[in-house]
Every structure is written in C-alpha cells, then in structure tokens.
Amino acid sequence: MQSQEDANRAAFIEEAQDLLAELETALLELEAQPDDRDLVARVFRAMHTIKGSGAMFGFDDIAHFTHDVETVFDRVRNGEVPVxxxxxxxxxxxxxxxxQLLHCAVSGDAPDLTHAAAITGSLRALVPVAATVADATPHDAESGECPAEPEAPCPPCTRTWRVRFRPVPSILFSGANPLSLLDELRELGGAQVFPHFSEVPVLDELQPELCHLWWDVLLSSEADEAALRDVFLFVEDDADIDIRLVDDARIVDDAAYKRLGEILIERGDVSADDLHRVLDEQRPLGRLLTDAGVVPPERVDAALAEQQAVRTIRQSRDKESTARDDSGASIRVAASKLDFLVDLVGELVIVQAQLSQAAHLRSDPGLLGLVEELERLSDELRDTTLGIRMLPIGTTFSKFRRLVRDLSAELGKDVELVTLGGETELDKTVIERLGDPLVHCLRNSLDHGVESPDVRAAAGKPRTGTVTLSAAHAGGEVLITIADDGAGIDPVRVLEIARKRGVIAPDVELPAREAMELIFAPGFSTAEKVTNVSGRGVGMDVVKRSIEALRGRIELDSTVGKGTTLTIRLPLTLAIIDGLQVLVGGESYVIPLNHVEECAEHATPSAADGRQRIINLRGEIVPYIRLRELFASSGPAPAIEQVVVVDAQGSRFGLVVDCVVGEHQTVIKSLGRIYKDVPGISGATIKGDGSMALILDVPGLVQLAADQPQRGQRVPAASHGGGA
Structure with missing residues (x-):
C-alpha cells in the first residue's frame, strides 16, 4: 500500500510540473491578450486540476492555496472580475x-507561509464582495428572482443535471475519496444527494477497505458539463459516471417535465415492459414499483425529487450562453522506458547490419530478400521510436517568456520576446540539455545587447527592443537562432578587453570576425561591474562547451548598432545518426553525415608538398588534415587517397583518409572513462561484423589541428577492442 501511495504522489508531482509549465505559458499569453476567454479557461483548468489532484494525493497545502487563485479566475471566467x-x-x-510548495513537499523544507498569506490576501481583495454567493440578497421566486432557500437555484441562470456516480469497489486504493468528490459537486450549486445501499453486503461479509455505495446527485448549477466532469477527472477509470442535462434554462419550453416512469426508464433503473406491467395495477407508480420490488424506494425518491425540482425551476426562464470545453487524452510514459526502447532499437539495428553482411557473403537470394525486408522494418521502427522521443522545442521556448519579462523589468528595459518555429521537433535529451545554454544567451542579449529605452530612442530605434528566438530544420540538423536588435558587438572593444583581461597577449592582432569569437573564451566579459546578471566572466564559454557536448556548434554574427545573431546547430537526435564510414591505416572511423559536403580523390603528397596542407578543389583553396598523421597510423599510405570535405565552424576543411567505404547507419555508444576525453573523438559504434568504429568529432578535429599545427600533436590510434 505504501509503494502505491508513493507512486501516486510521484505521478502528481510530475503532472503538477507539467501543469505549472502550461500555466506559465497561458499567463504570458494572457498578458498580451487579456480579453481572450480561452486563455482564461486554460488558466482556470490548470488551477482546478492542481487543486483537485493535490487534495486527492495528500498535498493539502497546495490544494488550499490554489483554491483562492482558482476562485479568482472562476470570477474572471464569469465576467465578474476583469483581467x-x-x-x-x-x-x-x-x-x-x-x-515552491511542491519543492518543499519533496525536500521536506518548511514553506514560506507569510508570502502565501500576502498573495492570498491580495487575490481576495480582487473579488468584489457583491459577487460572492454568500452575500447575495434572497428574492422572491415568483417574481423571477432567486428564492430565499440557501440551496435553491436561481431559475433564470441555472440548469439541472443528473449525475450518477458509481465507483468501483477498489476506488479507495487509488487515494480517491468519493465523499470529497460529492462535496465538490455541492460547491457548484444546489445539490441533492441520494445514496444507494443495495450493494452493501451483510456485516460478516463486509470488507471495510472497499466502497460498496454509489450515488445519484441532482445538481442545479450554472456550471456546464465540462465543469462537472472536471470534478471526476482523476477517477474516470475507477468509476461509472453518467452526467445528463435534465433541464436547461436556456431553452424555453412550457411543456410539463417527464413523468416518473420516463425518468426511471431513461436512468436504466426499470425496463419499459416492467413499467407497463406494473401500471396495469392502476396504483401510484412509485408505490407500485416499490411494492413490486422492481426498484428500491431510494431510487424512486431520487426520481421524484428530480421531477419536482425541474417543475419548480421551469417557473421562470431566461437565455444564457455557455461554452463547452473539450479535452483530449494522452498516455504518460516514463522517460527511462523510452530510453530503454531506443537502446533496444539500436541493438536491433546492429544485428540487422550483421545479418545483412552475412547474407551478402553467402549470396543467397532468398536470405537477401528476408534481410532487405528486415532492413525496411528496422528502419521504420527506428524512425518511429526516435519520433516518440521528439518533442516540439516550443515546450522550452515558452518558459523563456517569463525569463525575459522578469529580467527586462530588473534591468529597466523594455524587451519583447518573439518566438518562431516552436513546432520544430528535437530529441527530448537535446531539449533537456539545451535549456541552460539558451538562458545564458538570452541573458546576454538583454544585458549586453538591447540598450535602455532612452539610448534606443536617441539612436532612432523603437524604445522597445526585440529578441527573436527561432528554430527550424536544416537537413539533418536543427538551427536555433537568438537575434536581438541591440547595439551589436564592437570587435575593437572586444580586442581591447581581451588584452586587458589577459585572454590574449597585448601585441596580438586579430581580424574582426576572430576578435568577436573571443567572447567564447573562458573568463571573458564586457561587463564593467559584477551584477546579478553578468560580469563574472562565466557564460559564453560554458555555452560553447555545452553545445559542443551535444555534437553541435555555435556561430556568431554581429553588426555594430544593428544587433547580434547567435546560431546554434544541433543534431536531431543523440541516439542514432547517419554517418560516412572511412578507413585510415586499416581502422574504421565514422564521420557524421551532417558535416559531409563532398568527397574527392587526392594523390598522396611528397614530403615537400605535404607542408602546404591545401588542395585546389575546382578553383577553391581548401585546407586539409591528414588523419593518418593526426592518428599516428602505421603502414604505407595508398597512392591515391580520398578527401572528405566537411563543414566545420563555418568553414570548409578536408579530411584526408585512405578510403571511403560508404554510408553507415550509426548507433552511438558512449566511450568509457579512459577514452571519453580523447580530442577529436565523440563516441563509438559497432559495425556489421561486430568490430568497433570510432565516431569523429569534426569541429574538435579541426580545432585540434589548428591549435597544434607545428608541434604535430597526434591522437593515438584507437584500440577498437574495447572502451565503449
């Protein structure tokens, strides 16, 4: 029982975090569109769900606090309180x-009750006293106004619902309390509750942990069906719930309400044949049915109460408009299960490659046909499984609106965040690890990029600055762009600061583009003083390392006075990639295909020619790196080598290899602790013959060759027998 309770609490915590993210998104959109009723409804539903599930799973402090916020937005939804x-x-x-309450519930820390009381008091002050039900003045029912009885409904604005709530006996095991759900129904309006005891066993057979009761509720309320169903949102799978509208004040109909027999047949409590058989005795129907044992007395009482209530309500009518909220359903799957599934698919891809190689060696047409079909199925399974892991990047974008809103207020600037391409999908692991780098970039744009309103006005710019966060697919990559219309980066000033801070030597001169790249150097900062936002020299170097750890790269473009654009290029997934298999010194390596532009032949250079490190490719000068030298490979080089031209750090480079084998579907395996920091290597994969091939980190290789051109630093040739 304890383990089930822990599972329920964990499920609530996970769901509450999603709801809080949805709530923040809806609130930021509501700020821009305060008259949007759908946004108000989204906020209300999120609060209502947090309150209901919190109360169900024992998070009473969350439920009590959220109740006040929900109450205010209920008034907003009804037009009684403005946004x-x-x-x-x-x-x-x-x-x-x-x-914070959620965090305290997990960590065991004490929540800040003073802060909660201040928020609650301010919220309650927004609700006009005259709008509360408790302070409403009773009126005469015959004049079309509200009757004096506290639970009597207001005829012109009320509908009558019949709710049958029949929980499964084991509902208590899930932590649900049926009586709490009935109390929630009572909060929606005047309610008459009729319990049914027919299924309660004798005392000797009674199991106290099971629920043997079920209920009929007659509810007169202004609420619509969606609000009623929200009450039972968390017990839909543990109960038979039937909600029917039995009277609607929006529909003017002077005809008498249904007869008692019609109500019972509609409820399913009695069949038409039984009804006609009993009616032949010509006695009062309720008494006849009870005496005949067809229906218990309490069910007849419930039906009579419904008949009488509707007759009373129909004395006065008016029309009103209501909205029905439609909700979809989804299945929540633990991330660990998805990761395990991707691992299994990766192993299947490896086995499929081994079978394919074995089939080609045997040259068996029948076996080759089966292998081709297996390859097709494994490709579809791979794409489908990776698609399950894909999430729209907009889930990350939405939380940055709050960051920009709060940070711009702190800095005294007017900044608008524009997001584009939120539907672009990216692997969930990449999205999770992308959050911190994007936060750094946005903070830099607001602090160093966008000017203050007065400075912008003096420069002829709008007082409100704009930061654009966008995402788009580009081949096998996702491009994420952070662009601002601020002051831009002055390469001269960057160079001066870099010399002052000791990032480069005082006598070093750099071109403008290379000077701007210094902002990615450790310890570099253009801030004049340390603040809560910047000035500690920690940020953009961390961003660059984080992006490169995701096998991505970051590019910078800036114009003084116009603004700055950061472009982050990321692979779609970190699990399975398409690669180009090459041979160097008898060993296999894989180059990620998203870096490869073309391949060309290259004659092995002489000792004199080898110092030039450039080739003429159709009139374009392309520098190259000989992987044989970089990896210190043994054995003679072939007379004709091949050059794989790659795009790295925005420039074209050639990787000279012995032979290009062909494309290879690469299942990425992480390296062991001994090998994980080898420069130029990002991982490993298993080939069809069971041997290992190392995956090359193209930007790392280029940087390695650029940093040590004279010393001839080499990466040791990999031992492919282990380490992954």
Whole structure:
C-alpha cells in the first residue's frame, strides 16, 4: 500500500510540473491578450486540476492555496472580475509559490507561509464582495428572482443535471475519496444527494477497505458539463459516471417535465415492459414499483425529487450562453522506458547490419530478400521510436517568456520576446540539455545587447527592443537562432578587453570576425561591474562547451548598432545518426553525415608538398588534415587517397583518409572513462561484423589541428577492442 501511495504522489508531482509549465505559458499569453476567454479557461483548468489532484494525493497545502487563485479566475471566467495588471502580476507569483510548495513537499523544507498569506490576501481583495454567493440578497421566486432557500437555484441562470456516480469497489486504493468528490459537486450549486445501499453486503461479509455505495446527485448549477466532469477527472477509470442535462434554462419550453416512469426508464433503473406491467395495477407508480420490488424506494425518491425540482425551476426562464470545453487524452510514459526502447532499437539495428553482411557473403537470394525486408522494418521502427522521443522545442521556448519579462523589468528595459518555429521537433535529451545554454544567451542579449529605452530612442530605434528566438530544420540538423536588435558587438572593444583581461597577449592582432569569437573564451566579459546578471566572466564559454557536448556548434554574427545573431546547430537526435564510414591505416572511423559536403580523390603528397596542407578543389583553396598523421597510423599510405570535405565552424576543411567505404547507419555508444576525453573523438559504434568504429568529432578535429599545427600533436590510434 505504501509503494502505491508513493507512486501516486510521484505521478502528481510530475503532472503538477507539467501543469505549472502550461500555466506559465497561458499567463504570458494572457498578458498580451487579456480579453481572450480561452486563455482564461486554460488558466482556470490548470488551477482546478492542481487543486483537485493535490487534495486527492495528500498535498493539502497546495490544494488550499490554489483554491483562492482558482476562485479568482472562476470570477474572471464569469465576467465578474476583469483581467488587470495587478492580477497578471499576482498570478505568476502564485504559480511560483505553488512550485515552491511542491519543492518543499519533496525536500521536506518548511514553506514560506507569510508570502502565501500576502498573495492570498491580495487575490481576495480582487473579488468584489457583491459577487460572492454568500452575500447575495434572497428574492422572491415568483417574481423571477432567486428564492430565499440557501440551496435553491436561481431559475433564470441555472440548469439541472443528473449525475450518477458509481465507483468501483477498489476506488479507495487509488487515494480517491468519493465523499470529497460529492462535496465538490455541492460547491457548484444546489445539490441533492441520494445514496444507494443495495450493494452493501451483510456485516460478516463486509470488507471495510472497499466502497460498496454509489450515488445519484441532482445538481442545479450554472456550471456546464465540462465543469462537472472536471470534478471526476482523476477517477474516470475507477468509476461509472453518467452526467445528463435534465433541464436547461436556456431553452424555453412550457411543456410539463417527464413523468416518473420516463425518468426511471431513461436512468436504466426499470425496463419499459416492467413499467407497463406494473401500471396495469392502476396504483401510484412509485408505490407500485416499490411494492413490486422492481426498484428500491431510494431510487424512486431520487426520481421524484428530480421531477419536482425541474417543475419548480421551469417557473421562470431566461437565455444564457455557455461554452463547452473539450479535452483530449494522452498516455504518460516514463522517460527511462523510452530510453530503454531506443537502446533496444539500436541493438536491433546492429544485428540487422550483421545479418545483412552475412547474407551478402553467402549470396543467397532468398536470405537477401528476408534481410532487405528486415532492413525496411528496422528502419521504420527506428524512425518511429526516435519520433516518440521528439518533442516540439516550443515546450522550452515558452518558459523563456517569463525569463525575459522578469529580467527586462530588473534591468529597466523594455524587451519583447518573439518566438518562431516552436513546432520544430528535437530529441527530448537535446531539449533537456539545451535549456541552460539558451538562458545564458538570452541573458546576454538583454544585458549586453538591447540598450535602455532612452539610448534606443536617441539612436532612432523603437524604445522597445526585440529578441527573436527561432528554430527550424536544416537537413539533418536543427538551427536555433537568438537575434536581438541591440547595439551589436564592437570587435575593437572586444580586442581591447581581451588584452586587458589577459585572454590574449597585448601585441596580438586579430581580424574582426576572430576578435568577436573571443567572447567564447573562458573568463571573458564586457561587463564593467559584477551584477546579478553578468560580469563574472562565466557564460559564453560554458555555452560553447555545452553545445559542443551535444555534437553541435555555435556561430556568431554581429553588426555594430544593428544587433547580434547567435546560431546554434544541433543534431536531431543523440541516439542514432547517419554517418560516412572511412578507413585510415586499416581502422574504421565514422564521420557524421551532417558535416559531409563532398568527397574527392587526392594523390598522396611528397614530403615537400605535404607542408602546404591545401588542395585546389575546382578553383577553391581548401585546407586539409591528414588523419593518418593526426592518428599516428602505421603502414604505407595508398597512392591515391580520398578527401572528405566537411563543414566545420563555418568553414570548409578536408579530411584526408585512405578510403571511403560508404554510408553507415550509426548507433552511438558512449566511450568509457579512459577514452571519453580523447580530442577529436565523440563516441563509438559497432559495425556489421561486430568490430568497433570510432565516431569523429569534426569541429574538435579541426580545432585540434589548428591549435597544434607545428608541434604535430597526434591522437593515438584507437584500440577498437574495447572502451565503449
């Protein structure tokens, strides 16, 4: 029982985090569109779900606090409270406090009750006293106004619902409390609850941990069906729930309400044949049915109450408009299960490659046909499995709106964040590890890039700066761009600061583009003083390392006075890639195909020619790296080598290899601790014959060759027998 309770709490925590992210997104959109009723409904539903599930799984402090926020947005939804700046400031603070309560529930820390009380008090002050039900003045029912009874409904604005709630006996095991759900229904309006005891066993057979009761509820409320179903949102799989509209004040109909027999037949409590058989006795129907044992007395009482209530309500009518909320369903799968599935698919791809190689060696047409079919199926399974891991990058973009909103206020700047391409999909692992680098980039854009409103106005720019965060597919990569319309980067000033901070020697001169690249150097910062935002020289170097750890690269482009653009290139997935297999000194290596531009033949250079390190490729001068020398490979080189032209760090380089084998579907395996820091190597894969091939880190190779051109630094030839 304890393990089930822990699982329920863990499920709530995970769901609450998703709801808080959805809540923040909806609030930021509501700030831009305060009259959008759908956004108000999204905020209300998120709060209602957090409150309901929190109460169900024992997070009472979260449920109690969220109730006040939900109440305010219920008034907003009904048009009683406007969407004001004060409300838009309080609600994100409420969201943050709920997140803090969630953290405290996990860590065991004590929450800040003083802060909670201040938020709650401010929220309650937004609700007009006259709008509360408790302070409403009773009126005469015959005049078309509300009756004096506290639970009597208001005829012109109320509909009557019949709710049958029949939980499975084991519902208590899930942590749900049926009585709490009935209390939630009562909060929606005047409710009459009719319990049914027919399935309660005798005392000797009673199992106290099971629920043997079920209920009929007659509810008169302004709520729509979606609001009623929200009450049972978390027990839909553990109960039979039937909700029917039995009277609608929006529809004017002077006809008498259904007869008692019609109600019972509609409920399914009695068949038409039984009804007609009993009616032949010509006695009051309710008494006849009870005496005949067809239906228990309490069910007749519930039906009579429904009949009487609807007759009373229909004394006065008015029309009103309501909205019905449609909700979809999804299945939540643990990330560890997806990771395990991808690993299995990777192993299947390796086995498929081994079978393919064995089939070609045997030259068996029948076996080759089966292998081709297996290859097709494994490719489809690979694409489908990787597609499951793909998430729209907009899930990450949405949280940055809050960052820009709060940081621009802290810096005293007016900045608008524009997001584009949020539907672009990327592997979930890449998205998870991308958050911190993007935060660094956005903070730099706001602090160093976008000017203050007065400075922008003096320069003829709009007082409000713009930061654009966009994503798009480009071949096998995703391009993420952070662009601002700020002051840009002055390469002269960057060079001066780099000399001052000791990043480069005082006498070093660099071209403008290389000077701007110095912002990625460790310890570099253009800030004049240390603040909460910047000035400590930690940031862009961390960004570059993080992006390169994802097998990506970052590019910088800036114009003084116009703005700066950072472009991050990332692979779609970190699990399985397409690669180009090459041979160097008898060993196999894989070059990620997204870096490869073309291949060409190259005559082995003489000792004199070898110093030039350049080739003329159709009139273009392309520098190259001989992997034989870099990897210190033994054995004679072939007379005709091949050059694989790659794109690295925005430039074209050639990688000279012995032979190009061909494309290879590469399942990435991480290297062991001994080999994981070898420069120029990013991982390993297993070939069809069971041997290992190392995956080359193209930007790392180019940087390695550029850093040590004279000393001839070499990467030791890999021992392919282990280490992965």
């Amino acid at each position: 004001t700046r004060q409300l838009l400031d309080l609600t994100p603070a409420s969201r943050d406090h709920i997140a």
